[in-house]
Amino acid sequence: MSTTDEIKARIDIVDLVTEAGVKLRKTGRNYTGFCPFHTNKRTPAFVVWPDTGTWRCFGECNEGGDIFKFLMKKEGLEFKDALQKLADRAGVKVESYQRETPVQKEAYQRLRDLLEDAIIFYRNHLLDHKEVLAYLHEKRALTDSTIEAFGLGYAPNSWDAALKHFTAKGYSQQDLIDAGIATERESDSRTSSSESRVYDRFRHRIMIPIRDEAGRMAGFGARIVDPTDIPKFLNSPETPIFTKGRLLYGLDRARKTIRTVDQAVIVEGYLDVIALHQAGYENVVSPMGTALTEDQLRLLKKSTRRIVLALDPDTAGQKAVLHGLDTARSAMDREGEFGFDARGLLRNEARLQADLRVASMPDGLDPDELVARSREEWKQLIENAKPIVTHVMETLAVGRDLKDPKVKNQIASQILPLIEDLPNAPERDTYRQQLARMLKVDEGALAGAQAQAPRTRRPRTVKQANIPEPPDVSVSISSSRKVEEYIIAVLLRKPELLYRLDRFLQQYGLARLSAEDFDYTDYQLLFDLIHAAVEQDQTEHHDFVIESLPESLRSLSAELLAQTVKLDSLEEKLLAELLRGVKRIRDDATNEKIIQYKFLQEDAQENDDLKTATLYQGEVLKLTKLKRVIDELDRKMSLKRLE
Numbered sequence: 001m002s003t004t005d006e007i008k009a010r011i012d013i014v015d016l017v018t019e020a021g022v023k024l025r026k027t028g029r030n031y032t033g034f035c036p037f038h039t040n041k042r043t044p045a046f047v048v049w050p051d052t053g054t055w056r057c058f059g060e061c062n063e064g065g066d067i068f069k070f071l072m073k074k075e076g077l078e079f080k081d082a083l084q085k086l087a088d089r090a091g092v093k094v095e096s097y098q099r100e101t102p103v104q105k106e107a108y109q110r111l112r113d114l115l116e117d118a119i120i121f122y123r124n125h126l127l128d129h130k131e132v133l134a135y136l137h138e139k140r141a142l143t144d145s146t147i148e149a150f151g152l153g154y155a156p157n158s159w160d161a162a163l164k165h166f167t168a169k170g171y172s173q174q175d176l177i178d179a180g181i182a183t184e185r186e187s188d189s190r191t192s193s194s195e196s197r198v199y200d201r202f203r204h205r206i207m208i209p210i211r212d213e214a215g216r217m218a219g220f221g222a223r224i225v226d227p228t229d230i231p232k233f234l235n236s237p238e239t240p241i242f243t244k245g246r247l248l249y250g251l252d253r254a255r256k257t258i259r260t261v262d263q264a265v266i267v268e269g270y271l272d273v274i275a276l277h278q279a280g281y282e283n284v285v286s287p288m289g290t291a292l293t294e295d296q297l298r299l300l301k302k303s304t305r306r307i308v309l310a311l312d313p314d315t316a317g318q319k320a321v322l323h324g325l326d327t328a329r330s331a332m333d334r335e336g337e338f339g340f341d342a343r344g345l346l347r348n349e350a351r352l353q354a355d356l357r358v359a360s361m362p363d364g365l366d367p368d369e370l371v372a373r374s375r376e377e378w379k380q381l382i383e384n385a386k387p388i389v390t391h392v393m394e395t396l397a398v399g400r401d402l403k404d405p406k407v408k409n410q411i412a413s414q415i416l417p418l419i420e421d422l423p424n425a426p427e428r429d430t431y432r433q434q435l436a437r438m439l440k441v442d443e444g445a446l447a448g449a450q451a452q453a454p455r456t457r458r459p460r461t462v463k464q465a466n467i468p469e470p471p472d473v474s475v476s477i478s479s480s481r482k483v484e485e486y487i488i489a490v491l492l493r494k495p496e497l498l499y500r501l502d503r504f505l506q507q508y509g510l511a512r513l514s515a516e517d518f519d520y521t522d523y524q525l526l527f528d529l530i531h532a533a534v535e536q537d538q539t540e541h542h543d544f545v546i547e548s549l550p551e552s553l554r555s556l557s558a559e560l561l562a563q564t565v566k567l568d569s570l571e572e573k574l575l576a577e578l579l580r581g582v583k584r585i586r587d588d589a590t591n592e593k594i595i596q597y598k599f600l601q602e603d604a605q606e607n608d609d610l611k612t613a614t615l616y617q618g619e620v621l622k623l624t625k626l627k628r629v630i631d632e633l634d635r636k637m638s639l640k641r642l643e
Contacts, residue, residue: 003087003094004068009246010090012301013053013067015353020074024048025532025548029259029303037061037073050302051255108241111179114171115209115217118181121165122153122207129154132206132225140271141372146278150208155222157204173198180219180236205234208249208270210242210288213299215252218242221270221288233270235288245293248300249273249286257282258303262551265308265382266292267367275368279375284310284367294348305354306552308385309345310367342392342418349388350423357385360395389418389431397438408439412446426481426519481520487513487581488523488530489560490574493567495533495541500571501578508636509629510586517585522556583633590627594620 014031018024024031025044035046035057045059056064063073071082087094126133126147132154136142142152155162163182167173176182177198185197205222212218219236236242248266250273258264265284267273276284287296292309300307349356359381361370371378386394396411412435419431436443491498502512515524515531526545533544549557567574601616 003083003092006092007083007086007090008053008067009295010092010298011053011067011086012050012298012352013055013070014048014050016067017048017055017070020070022046023528023532026550035059035061037063051259053302104240110175111239111241112217114166114175114179114181115219117166117169118162118179118207118220119151119153119209119217121162122155123148123151124153125156125161126152126154126207129156135225136206140275140368142271142274142278146274150274150277152274153207153209154225155200155202155205155207159199159203162200162202163198178239180239180242183237201237202234204229208274210236210247210249211252212241212247213251213255216241218247221249223270233288244288246295246299247288248296249288250277251285251299253277254283254285255303258300262304263306263308263382264300264304265310267310269366269368272367276371276378279371279378281371281375281378292345292348294351297348297352297354301352301354305352306357307354308357308359308382310359310361310382310385342388343421345388346418346421356388358388358391359385360391389415389422390434392418393431393435393438402439408441411435412439412441416446424519424521483581483584484518484520484523485560485563487578487585488518488526489564490567490578491530492526492545492557492560493542493564494571494574495530495545497571497574497578498530498534500575501582504575504579505582508633510582510633513582517582517589519585522553525550525553526557526560579633583630587627587630590623590630594623594627597623 014024017031017033020036022033022036024033029049029051031048031050032044033046033048034040034044037057038060040059043059046055046057048055054064054066055070063069065073067086068079068082071077071086072079075082077085084094136147136152163173163176166176166181173182177184181201182198183201185199202220202222204225206225208221208223209217210219210221219239219242221236222234224230224232235244238244249270254264254273254277261283263283265276265281267276267284267286270286270288273284273286276282285300287293297307345356348354361367362377362381365373367378370381393411393415396414400407400411402408402411415431415435419428419435422428422431432443432446436446439446491501498513505512513527515527518524518527529545529548530541532548533539533541536544539547546557597616597620601613601620604610604613604616
């Protein structure tokens with residue numbers, strides 16, 4: 001893989017464009033917005049295609065390109081500078097990769113051609129092997145059309161059947177080794193001939209072709225026929241075109257459906273994927289038996305941010321208990337063993353802004369067995385998938401005596417570090433409450449246990465003057481959430497009030513309302529829709545919001561609108577209430593930041609870092625001045641009648 005391909009695979013173009021200040025709106029599978037390269041505030045002629053990682057302006061610019069072209073044009077960079085900047089962002093070392101030369105491309109295509117020929121070779125042997133064919137038909141309930149569609153085959157029980165077949169067709173032994181079809185034994189003093197050291201890698205196995213997301217052949221997965229053979233699954237080795245951690249089995253066939261239903265489901269086995277596709281659930285992929293990687297999640301994120309891990313109870317639950325949850329487990333990287341690293345998944349979820357959930361198979365069934373028993377049961381299982389923390393919490397509680405204080409302490413000590421890793425304060429608060437209810441303890445007891453436990457530091461974003469942003473602190477759902485809920489509910493009903501609200505805030509020396517004023521993600525998303533509604537002039541504001549609502553927010557929006565059916569008809573009163581609501585949430589947020597910066601200032605002073613302590617002190621002073629402006633809002637409102 002070339003440097004540019006590696007970087008493109010790791011960077012989401014939607015994130016890059018959004019971070020550059022372009023507000024994008026999802027329209028079908030693509031995104032549109034106003035072009036950042038010329039003045040135009042009426043027609044959103046800028047389009048981003050996440051599938052291909054490209055963009056184009058259909059307006060005045062009439063230009064387009066990939067992530068490199070976007071950064072070059074946005075920041076006025078040469079290609080090499082844009083390459084280095086994006087490489088740093090993606091965590092790619094430029095010097096460790098080389099651009100594909102025409103010779104390399106030809107060599108890679110030769111490997112893919114060889115693998116395509118291998119599909120035919122293995123398929124012919126499957127048709128001749130009635131026992132394996134019967135296994136696929138009877139035990140796995142696969143139809144002939146499914147077997148053909150997925151290119152299933154059989155590697156004969158021979159050390160050199162493939163070797164002889166392909167060398168006779170003009171391929172060299174090195175070609176077969178490079179493609180992963182053959183392997184080479186270590187040098188042995190008992191072996192005199194170099195040819196005798198090369199032999200078929202796959203023998204007496206069901207062969208499953210693996211393609212990349214573009215549908216190009218990359219390698220094979222091979223399942224045992226003889227139950228005494230090991231390992232149960234054997235993949236192609238790492239080759240120039242096969243890197244297991246950057247591939248997802250079935251993605252080439254599932255990608256269109258994943259975009260359509262806006263959800264991807266991850267299962268463990270190849271045959272699970274095939275059986276579910278045959279049953280009509282075509283948004284299913286597999287990481288091929290190993291720990292789910294961030295690169296694989298990035299591949300899915302191009303099509304959806306809603307991902308469900310449908311894992312059997314042993315993998316998703318018991319191993320999480322047996323191996324512990326504090327560290328990533330290297331044992332999970334072994335061939336054929338799926339890794340459930342709760343902490344790693346939560347970090348990836350936050351970093352990629354995804355929604356990761358877990359669904360456990362009932363009755364010890366595999367996914368293919370469950371869908372064979374009931375297609376509707378599979379659908380319900382996925383719909384009822386739970387957040388990772390909830391899943392682990394419930395798994396740890398299975399079969400345990402929750403009345404035993406020691407058991408309570410053991411479970412809490414494993415769950416609290418996961419909760420503290422979450423970057424969102426409301427989520428942390430919610431899960432603490434959920435854990436307290438499950439263990440039937442006071443939430444204050446969990447707070448005490450958390451204070452005694454060693455804490456891990458979360459990465460902090462650096463803002464002005466290189467000052468770290470203070471860590472999030474928990475907020476009360478019964479207070480802040482209700483205030484945010486009221487503001488969004490009123491604006492959802494009457495989006496046009498946002499103009500007047502912003503004008504009054506600015507008159508009182510405060511910034512306009514923004515999504516950053518809300519702690520809760522759903523309210524942030526709804527505010528963005530409301531803001532977009534009042535920015536456009538083609539559709540009535542309220543209708544624009546309702547028509548633009550994603551499916552995930554429709555239920556919440558209906559609840560909020562139901563609360564505002566009997567709003568006060570006097571807009572002046574509504575504006576006064578909105579202003580007080582904004583004052584409340586900003587006052588809370590400012591107080592929290594002041595407290596945190598004071599703690600950081602004290603830490604810096606104790607470490608004799610006077611320069612940093614002075615910077616923190618300056619931030620405290622700025623926030624204190626802002627707090628005074630916020631606190632003056634009530635007095636100013638009483639003195640000045642709202643217009």
